[in-house]
Amino acid sequence: MNPHLIIIGGGAAGIFCAVNAARLCPGLKVTVIEKSAKLLAKVKVSGGGRCNVTHDLFEADAFSRQYPRGERFVRKAFYQFFATDTIQWFEERGVSLHNESDGRIFPTTNDSQTIIDCLLKEANKFDVSFLMQTEVKNIVRHEQWQLTLKDNDTLNADFICIATGGSPKKDGYNWLASLGHSIIDPVPSLFTFQLPDHPIRSLMGVSVKNVSVKIMGEKLKENGPLLITHWGFSGPVILRLSAWGARMLQEKQYHFTIVVNWLQDMKEEQLKSLFLQQRQENGAKKIHSGCPFELPSRLWIYFLNTIGIEEDLRWADLTIKQQQALTQLLIAGEYIVAGKTTFKEEFVTAGGIDLRQINPATMESKLHEGLFFAGEVMDVDGITGGFNFQHAWTSGMIVAASVAARLNTTA
Ligand SMILES: Cc1cc2nc3c(=O)[nH]c(=O)nc-3n(C[C@H](O)[C@H](O)[C@H](O)COP(=O)(O)OP(=O)(O)OC[C@H]3O[C@@H](n4cnc5c(N)ncnc54)[C@H](O)[C@@H]3O)c2cc1C
Numbered sequence: 001m002n003p004h005l006i007i008i009g010g011g012a013a014g015i016f017c018a019v020n021a022a023r024l025c026p027g028l029k030v031t032v033i034e035k036s037a038k039l040l041a042k043v044k045v046s047g048g049g050r051c052n053v054t055h056d057l058f059e060a061d062a063f064s065r066q067y068p069r070g071e072r073f074v075r076k077a078f079y080q081f082f083a084t085d086t087i088q089w090f091e092e093r094g095v096s097l098h099n100e101s102d103g104r105i106f107p108t109t110n111d112s113q114t115i116i117d118c119l120l121k122e123a124n125k126f127d128v129s130f131l132m133q134t135e136v137k138n139i140v141r142h143e144q145w146q147l148t149l150k151d152n153d154t155l156n157a158d159f160i161c162i163a164t165g166g167s168p169k170k171d172g173y174n175w176l177a178s179l180g181h182s183i184i185d186p187v188p189s190l191f192t193f194q195l196p197d198h199p200i201r202s203l204m205g206v207s208v209k210n211v212s213v214k215i216m217g218e219k220l221k222e223n224g225p226l227l228i229t230h231w232g233f234s235g236p237v238i239l240r241l242s243a244w245g246a247r248m249l250q251e252k253q254y255h256f257t258i259v260v261n262w263l264q265d266m267k268e269e270q271l272k273s274l275f276l277q278q279r280q281e282n283g284a285k286k287i288h289s290g291c292p293f294e295l296p297s298r299l300w301i302y303f304l305n306t307i308g309i310e311e312d313l314r315w316a317d318l319t320i321k322q323q324q325a326l327t328q329l330l331i332a333g334e335y336i337v338a339g340k341t342t343f344k345e346e347f348v349t350a351g352g353i354d355l356r357q358i359n360p361a362t363m364e365s366k367l368h369e370g371l372f373f374a375g376e377v378m379d380v381d382g383i384t385g386g387f388n389f390q391h392a393w394t395s396g397m398i399v400a401a402s403v404a405a406r407l408n409t410t411a
Contacts, residue, residue, distance in 0.1 A: 002027050002028065002029045003027070003407060004028075004156065004159070005018075005025075005028055005030050005031070005158070005159040005160075005403055006031050006033060006145070006147060006157035006161070007021075007030070007032045007160075007161040008147075008160065008164055009032075009033075009034065009165060009375070009377070010036075010038075010039040010132075011042055011043070011163060011165050011375060011376075012042065012389055012392035012393065013165075013374035013375025013376070013392035013393075013395055014034075014163030014375070014396065015032065015040060015120075015123065016374075016396030017163060017396035018030050018032050018400075019119060019123050019126060019128060020396065020397050020400035021403050022128050023126050023400075024401065025400075025403060025404045025407050028403065028407065030126070030127075030129065031128070032123075032130050033130075033131045033147075034132050034133075035133065035135035035136075035150075036133065037133050039116075040115075043112055043115055043116055043389075044112050044116060045112070046112055047106060049111070049112055050110045051114075051389075052104045052385065052386040053086065053087075053105050053106065053115060054087065054105045054386040054387075055103050055105060055385050055387060056099045056103045056104075056105055057083070057103060058082075058083060058084055060075055060078040060082055063078060063082070063083060063390070064078060066382050066383050067387060067391070068189065068350065068382075068383065069380055069381050070355060070378070070380030070391070073358075073380060074391055076361065077360050077361075077363075077391075077395060077398055080361070081394045081397040081398060081401075082390075082394070083386075085397075086390060086393045086394075090107075093121075093122065094118070096108040102385070103386075104385050104386050134150070135149065135150040136150075137149065137150055137175060138175055139175070139371075141370075144157060144158055145159075145160045147160070159372065159403050159406070160370065160371050161372040161373070161374055161396075162176065162371070162372070162374070163373070163374040163377060165375060165376045165377055166186060166348060166349025166351075166376040166377065166381075167349065167352075168188060168349060173352070179365075179367065179368065180368075181353050181354065181357055181367065182357060184351040184352060184353075186351035187247055187351055188250070188340070188347055188348075188350070189246040189349065189350040190239055190348050190383075190384055191239075191340040191341060191347060192229065192231070192232060192233065192238050192239070192242070192341045193238055193335075193337040193340060193341075194231050194254075194338055194339035194341055195231070195232035195233065195336065195337060196339065198335065199302075200228060201228065201229070201230055201232065203298055203299060203302055204229050204230040205227075205228070206228045206298050206299055207225055207226065207227040207235060207296070208225065208226050209294065210223065210224070210225070210294075211225070211237055211260060211262055212237075212260070212261040212264050213226065213258050213259070214259045215245060215257075215258055216256065216257040217256075217257075220244055224236040224237035225237060226260070231341050232341070233337075236384070239383065242340070243350075243382075244383075246381075247350065254337065254339050255336075255337065255338050257337065258334070258337055259332055260332075260334075260335060261330075261331045261333075262293075262299070262329075262331070262333065263293055263295075263330055266330075267331075268331065271330065271331060274292065275318070275326075275327075279316055279318065284315075286311070286312055286313065286314055286315075287304060287309055287313050288301060288304055288312075288313070303326060303329045304326075306329060307325040307329065309322055309326075348382075349376060349381065350381045352378050352379045352380070353378045354379060355379050358378060361398075362398065362399075362405075363402060364402060370406075372399040372402065373399075374395040374396045374398075375392040376392065378395070380395075
């Protein structure tokens with residue numbers, strides 16, 4: 001009888017594993033079991049419907065540093081299948097990709113369906129089977145692996161790949177824990193900060209290119225663009241903080257204070273000399289008439305109004321007290337965060353299967369031969385920008401190659 005690989009989960013990691021295993025191992029029966037009615041559901045909605053496939057940071061060490069959890073693990077895995085391989089894989093199958101200025105890579109069609117069509121065409125070409133609306137409830141090892149489905153039917157397999165994605169609740173991993181695997185508590189990553197009732201929210205839509213944001217009382221600090229929204233703060237700098245601080249912010253129950261330097265890393269002394277220069281060179285000009293910094297004018301006016309600087313006040317007449325208040329707002333503004341919001345519905349789970357029990361060279365469980373993992377079910381998550389899909393492609397491909405190697409050595 002032909003050997004059988006069953007992949008549990010029809011997301012990016014599971015399907016990428018399936019199509020590559022079927023291609024690399026002629027004679028291997030490959031079945032994907034998916035509990036919902038749709039394959040690749042997250043790919044469809046990803047990247048705002050455009051699917052941010054990977055990122056153009058073509059150096060494995062630098063790429064690995066974009067993973068708050070799993071950096072060392074993914075670095076080892078990237079030596080086998082990296083972003084450059086992902087690009088080549090899709091391009092060889094007729095999907096042209098393009099880079100955006102911030103490094104994100106999308107299909108040139110800007111439509112995630114292009115990626116889905118490519119993967120499903122490949123699945124069809126190599127006879128991958130699908131069991132849809134079928135949930136796996138349990139796995140045990142007898143002579144082969146035996147899977148119990150929700151309706152109590154059973155299936156046997158020689159190899160299992162678990163690609164069930166992240167789960168927000170720890171009990172979502174109970175059936176995997178029963179195999180002896182440790183689960184790192186899941187917490188959400190990639191969210192935005194709520195500032196309930198804060199007047200700055202009236203500036204929704206305003207974005208600032210280079211802001212530095214620090215979590216007060218902690219070492220965590222990030223730089224990058226910030227977007228003001230109708231509920232608080234979003235944008236890359238906030239998403240990065242939410243990813244690196246996922247566990248710490250959850251412990252704070254999403255109630256904490258941030259300190260914002262709207263002029264990136266400008267220090268008080270530098271700002272003092274800039275103010276002095278303004279007084280000397282533009283003393284007769286009204287402060288309201290133009291912002292001397294790289295800030296949107298709406299934000300500048302908001303700061304001036306916050307500290308009560310009248311519309312006709314000239315630079316020469318700015319008092320020391322007003323200057324100090326303005327300095328505080330510009331380089332050390334404090335904002336109380338109370339709650340989080342999902343970013344464009346994009347989120348990932350930090351936590352999952354403990355990486356110490358998985359071999360990064362094969363993605364095989366260190367506890368059970370023939371049991372493999374791919375994708376977000378593991379305790380790996382990246383910041384936003386295509387890093388989460390890259391981990392799904394890489395781990396899916398490594399499982400496929402590992403099964404192929406196993407079959408070759410047993411042939
Ligand atoms: C809205 C959104 C947008 C995103 N955009 C991007 C982006 O542009 N770029 C990027 O890099 N990342 C993005 N991400 C993150 C990325 O989508 C995920 O990291 C990635 O999809 C994980 O793939 P996966 O295959 O591991 O898990 P999933 O895609 O979650 O797939 C797991 C599958 O397993 C099935 N399953 C679960 N349990 C069982 C069971 N017991 N039996 C049978 N089936 C089961 C689920 O139904 C699901 O279909 C986005 C995430 C979201 C939510």
